[in-house]
Amino acid sequence: xxxxxxxxxxxxxxxxSIDDYIKTGGxxxxxxxxxMERIEILxxxxxxKLRGRGGAGFLTSTKMMGLAKESGPMKYIxxxxxxxxxxxxxxxxxxxxxxxxxxxxxxxxxFATRANHGYIYVRGEYDHAIEVLQWxxxxxxxxxxxxxxxxxxxxxFDIELRSGAGSYVCGEEFALxxxxxxxxGRTRVKPPFPTSIGLFGxxxxxxxxxxxxxxxxxxxxxxxxxxxxxxxxxxxxxxISLSGNVKNKGVYEIPFGISIRKVIFELGGGIENNxxxxxxxxxxxxxxxxxxxxxxxxxxxxxxEEFESKTGxxxxxxxxxxxxxxxxxxRVVRFFEHExxxxxxxxxxxxxxxxxxxxxxxxKKASMKDLISIESLARVMHQTALCGLGQSSPTAIISTLxxxxxxxxxxxxxxxx
Amino acid sequence: xxxTQLLAQYPHEENxxxxxxxxxxxxxxxxxxxxxxxxxxxxxxxxxxxxxCSVISFYTLLSFHPRGRYVIQxxxxxxxxxxxxxxxxxxxxxxxxxxxxxxxxxxxxxxxxSSCLGHCDAPPSMRIDGRTxxxxxxxxxxxxxxxxxxxxx
Numbered sequence: 001x002x003x004x005x006x007x008x009x010x011x012x013x014x015x016x017s018i019d020d021y022i023k024t025g026g027x028x029x030x031x032x033x034x035x036m037e038r039i040e041i042l043x044x045x046x047x048x049k050l051r052g053r054g055g056a057g058f059l060t061s062t063k064m065m066g067l068a069k070e071s072g073p074m075k076y077i078x079x080x081x082x083x084x085x086x087x088x089x090x091x092x093x094x095x096x097x098x099x100x101x102x103x104x105x106x107x108x109x110x111f112a113t114r115a116n117h118g119y120i121y122v123r124g125e126y127d128h129a130i131e132v133l134q135w136x137x138x139x140x141x142x143x144x145x146x147x148x149x150x151x152x153x154x155x156x157f158d159i160e161l162r163s164g165a166g167s168y169v170c171g172e173e174f175a176l177x178x179x180x181x182x183x184x185g186r187t188r189v190k191p192p193f194p195t196s197i198g199l200f201g202x203x204x205x206x207x208x209x210x211x212x213x214x215x216x217x218x219x220x221x222x223x224x225x226x227x228x229x230x231x232x233x234x235x236x237x238x239x240i241s242l243s244g245n246v247k248n249k250g251v252y253e254i255p256f257g258i259s260i261r262k263v264i265f266e267l268g269g270g271i272e273n274n275x276x277x278x279x280x281x282x283x284x285x286x287x288x289x290x291x292x293x294x295x296x297x298x299x300x301x302x303x304x305e306e307f308e309s310k311t312g313x314x315x316x317x318x319x320x321x322x323x324x325x326x327x328x329x330x331r332v333v334r335f336f337e338h339e340x341x342x343x344x345x346x347x348x349x350x351x352x353x354x355x356x357x358x359x360x361x362x363x364k365k366a367s368m369k370d371l372i373s374i375e376s377l378a379r380v381m382h383q384t385a386l387c388g389l390g391q392s393s394p395t396a397i398i399s400t401l402x403x404x405x406x407x408x409x410x411x412x413x414x415x416x417x
Numbered sequence: 418x419x420x421t422q423l424l425a426q427y428p429h430e431e432n433x434x435x436x437x438x439x440x441x442x443x444x445x446x447x448x449x450x451x452x453x454x455x456x457x458x459x460x461x462x463x464x465x466x467x468x469x470c471s472v473i474s475f476y477t478l479l480s481f482h483p484r485g486r487y488v489i490q491x492x493x494x495x496x497x498x499x500x501x502x503x504x505x506x507x508x509x510x511x512x513x514x515x516x517x518x519x520x521x522x523x524x525x526x527x528x529x530x531s532s533c534l535g536h537c538d539a540p541p542s543m544r545i546d547g548r549t550x551x552x553x554x555x556x557x558x559x560x561x562x563x564x565x566x567x568x569x570x
Contacts, residue, residue: 086494086533124439124478125490125534127547165435166477168532182434182462184475200432243496243537250538281495285533317496317537328495335494335532341475 001266003229005237006213007253010097015132018139021100027145029216033108034153041112042068045215047223049235054080054171054208055283055313056388057301063205066195068113070203075115077106078180078199078206081122081129082164082171085284086335087315090239091209093251095122095129098213099136103145103159105212108219110157111150113205118159121176124166133161168339172387173198173206175341186341187387210239210314230256234301244280244318245272254299261295264318275320279404282307284315285332286392288399289325307395325407326362329396333358336393347390350381354397361411368412375401418444420454424461434462434472438479447483447524477532485520485527487565490544493530496537505541508555512562525566 013020021027033041046061067075079102083091095102106118122130137159140146148156167185169175175185177199198204214236218226227235234256240263243249247269254263260280264270271277279289288307290297297303301312319328337351357374360366378394378401385391401408423444427437437458442448450458450473459466473479491497491506510516513526520527536542539551543558550561 083535084532087496087537088533089535089537092535123535124476125531125544125549127544127549163436163439164476165439165479166532167475179435180432182431182472183468184471241537243540244499249540285494315537319495319499323499328498331493331495331498339532 001258001262002253003237003255004253005217005229006101006210007094007098007239007251009101010093010251013098015097015099016135018100018136018143021098025220026100026216027104027151029219030104030107030111030145031151033111033219034151034155038068038112038114041108041219044218044223045112048214048218048226049233050211050214050218050226051234051301051312052208053210053214053238053312053314055085055286055392057304057312060207060211063195063207064109064113066193067115067203067205070196072203074117074200074202075113076199076202076204077110077113077115077118078176078204079106079118079120079159079209079212080171080173080176080206081120081126081133081209082168082176083126083209084123084168084171084339085286085313085315086332087243087281087284087317088241088313089243090241090251090314092126092129093239093241094209094213095126096132099132100140100145101213101216102133102209103136103140105207105215106159107145107150107157108215109205109207109212111155115205116157118157119162119180119199120159121162121164121170121180123164123170130161130163137161167341168335169341169387169389172389175387176206177204184341186343189386231298231300231302238299238314240267240299241313241315242268242318243315245275245277245320246270246318247272256300257298259296259298260290260316263299263316264295268318271318271320275322277318278321278323279319279325281317281319281328281396282315283313284317285335286389286395287315288395289319289328289403290399291403294403307399324362325400325404326358326411329400330355330358330362332396333393336389340389344384344386344390346381346385347387347393350377350385350390351393353377354381354394361408364411364413366408366412368414371408371412374408420457424457427461429461429463431462431464434458434464434469435476437462438469438473442479446486448485448488448527449480449483483520483524486525487546488527488529490529490531490534491517492532492534492536492540492542494533496533497541500540502541502553504555505543505553505558508558509562512559526562 170185
């Protein structure tokens with residue numbers, strides 16, 4: 001069931017050895033790219049129909065074209081390694097096990113879009129990943145895969161490493177840009193998008209770690225061949241971070257189109273300690289909770305879009321029936337209350353109110369009016385928050401109101417106003 | 418290292434402010450940024466003290482208040498929670514004689530909650546002084562803490 005396109009080297013090679021990477025086909029795609037016309041590379045990516053793996057699922061080629069069209073002496077490529085979504089650990093897995101792939105992907109994109117400088121922004125808590133990347137950058141420079149005249153071509157590009165300091169919202173594009181600029185990570189109003197006015201006011205392309213490592217794979221096999229893997233409108237493979245009350249927790253690479261049930265029961269070996277599955281949270285804290293009867297749903301961005309949320313980061317958190325839905329939701333909402341940057345009102349005030357309302361349901365002191373309030377507040381936040389954080393954080397509530405409505409009603413005192 | 422020496426290693430650029438603050442904290446046993454350090458950093462980078470404060474208050478890993486020699490961060494999110502992180506919190510509180518959010522009287526340990534540490538494949542997890550410990554059990558936590566206690570002269 002697994003199909004290892006981007007994780008084939010993980011656990012096989014020594015991640016700190018550039019020789020191991022080169023021996024297993026590393027930097028061949030970059031060599032190939034440097035001999036291609038820039039537009040050809042963009043066409044290959046476009047043919048592959050690759051979509052961003054950070055959560056939003058935006059077409060990578062559209063973003064790349066956006067940057068390629070911009071003129072000016074400075075253009076940036078940023079690798080978003082600020083993985084902080086609870087339940088996600090696939091970017092850490094990629095960095096710690098096959099870091100050169102990221103450098104190669106960034107260099108290819110930089111060449112294709114005429115960008116001249118790169119940043120990798122890693123969350124501050126990923127101490128080991130930071131050490132691995134520092135070493136990897138040194139090695140890549142020493143072997144002329146970074147720096148001036150890469151592989152003796154006329155293309156020059158280098159990458160700097162930046163560490164976060166404990167802030168989930170910095171995974172959002174503009175918050176990340178603010179953070180690299182040395183400021184609190186508060187988002188900006190869009191448009192303009194980062195590809196026109198981004199880091200230090202210059203055109204900037206931001207891509208997730210997993211998206212970037214797909215680039216060498218696409219150039220090696222060709223965009224058309226890549227697009228045949230997975231689903232028609234959701235191509236390639238996806239790394240799944242499987243966690244919770246499941247036997248075999250870990251990262252699995254599967255082609256799009258495999259059902260969630262198969263991932264949990266075949267790859268994951270089922271539920272631990274013979275318990276019964278109660279629900280699954282998809283994507284991470286900002287994703288929906290779904291009941292057991294929906295597990296045959298296929299892993300496919302088109303299918304996930306139904307939830308109006310960013311379920312695309314690929315986490316599957318399995319929860320058995322010992323746990324209380326409202327206790328878990330309170331944890332989710334408290335997480336976002338803590339991580340909200342405070343810039344826009346729906347997110348800053350909304351989460352505080354959601355905590356109060358959820359507490360009423362936990363204490364079984366909620367009224368039908370509270371049920372209406374929590375539903376409308378969640379919708380308002382989803383529609384009016386400034387960035388992806390506040391827009392997607394109410395998904396847990398919106399989805400449970402749909403699939404576990406009985407549990408809300410059970411906790412309401414219908415005689416109270 | 419002396420703060421002046423440390424500052425000399427950093428360019429007068431605002432975009433290095435977060436790195437610089439993290440570095441200062443790392444060098445100190447009590448992992449915080451003092452008022453005097455805020456003044457010196459602001460002067461070095463060329464921004465207002467208020468701006469430096471806004472960065473410290475925004476980021477969880479930066480602190481205005483003295484913390485323990487070893488800051489223990491425990492994940493409080495769902496993947497760890499449903500894998501018994503509460504028993505780890507209980508064990509730590511009992512071992513150290515403090516509550517979450519406090520520092521031991523000898524200044525050796527601080528206990529803090531953290532957002533997901535990204536080790537959900539091996540829960541529950543905690544991070545101490547730049548190292549992450551996974552697959553925790555009460556016994557394992559006891560062994561780790563006594564190892565840290567043994568480190569200090």
